[in-house]
Amino acid sequence: MFWLNTKRIIRTGFLGFWRNGFVSLSSILVVTVTLFTIIVIIFTNVVLESVLADMRSKVDVNVYFVVTAPESQILAMRDSLNKLTEVASVKYVSRETALAEFKEKHKDDYLTIQGLNELGDNPLGARLNIVARDPSLYEGIVKSIEDKNALVPPDQSIIDKVNYRQNKVVIDRLSEIINGAKQLGYLLALVLMFISVLITFNTIRLVIYMSREEIAVMRLVGASSMYVRGPFIVGGMIYGMISAVLSMALFYPIAIWLARATTEFFGGVNLYTYYIENFFQIFIIVLSAGVLLGAVSSFLAVRKYLKV
């Protein structure tokens, strides 16, 4: 009996969707807009994360060593820093590399280059370029370095300076901007999604309002609540499924069009590549959202008219 009723409910749901023609089409369009909004939110977050990650990567801390610092000790420090969970990467820049970089940076500055040449020896020490997983972690990393350095007698210390303190203001400000941007992004996403869901719910409620007399007749004829409600829920799920496919298809050309902009302007993320690589996961999210939205909206909307 259960399977017989289920089969009948599904069949009636499909038939009702098909025969309602224009009403079904308008419902699909509205749900598509909602799901498209969800896709836009997903990709906006991806771009935002990429931009923020790019900003984070530009923030770093340099540990400058004295010119007499043995390379083995510097490399040992590099290895111990790499083990810290807060550290994303540590790059060793030797004295020679530092000198080459300096000359390249000041190649148009004749006086500086001339002064360097007159010095004879390489005045620059090696350095470690540290990138943390998040700007807010630099404080802890630097403290760890300074604490270890404090245990060494000053005349034996190999560290010349750590440039964190000079950059702290910038780093702190950047952390605030990043956190603020993320929170604002989440808030905007929530508001947009709420508005879209509300519009979709009202649209489906309107569709079912137009069927209120039919629902009353079905109840008076002796149909149970589930038997009346079932086809409408199936219809809502069909709206969601078709809308999911449509919204993904709509976003495809947009992803191609925006790919170049996001790569060149924002740096890093190629929207089209991300779309293709994560197509299945994104489709599952959108499909689930669409089916859930359609089903729940129909379920709630029919409830009012079942009280016959």
Next chain:
Amino acid sequence: MIYFDKVAKKYTNDPNAFAIQDINFSIAHNEFVSIVGHSGAGKTTLLKLLLAEERPTEGNIFFESVNVNELHRNEVTKLRRRIGMIFQDFRLLPNKTVYENIAFAMEAAGRSDEEIAFDVPHVLELVDLGHKIWDFPGHLSGGEKQRVAIARAIVNQPDIIIADEPTGNLDPVNTYEIVQILKKVNDIGTTVILTTHNKGIIDLLGRRVITMEGGKIIRDDQSGKYVL
């Protein structure tokens, strides 16, 4: 079979504003009862109470010794499957074919696909609409729609048929045909309750007539007189 015991129904808080009051009557098996009265007399309210579409303000309604007031929602659904309902405005499901409209009543009652495939064409032949089986209600005339509604009402072989002004929107020819079908249904053994303010139908039937006015029963006449 049906017993109204001191039933009253009020829709407002005004103590004098009763839609119906002091309703006491009973209907036996296989009776054909017409309930007559002007618009607003309370005929439709009576039927709504019997269908448990609304609850009475006072009194009780019994259907086969079961108090309709005390039925749970699921039990109301089962009660309605024993009652075939015919409305003045037909109330067919517009997106279903004639076959599907009738089949819906059987599906709601849990009948199998085989029973539906067998019974629906038969009952359509009974109301002379076998050739319209795949039409939609929008393609039918008023009389045809009402015959489909009757077919839907009788397909589950209910204990009772309730027809609320079934000929209100029909011409005299169709009115006559509908009444003849209802008489035939009653002859087979189904109790029929018909509400109308059409004197011609009452005279045609010559059966029991309950007359209502101002929400009260003013006459209960076994000999079929229309007195208003």
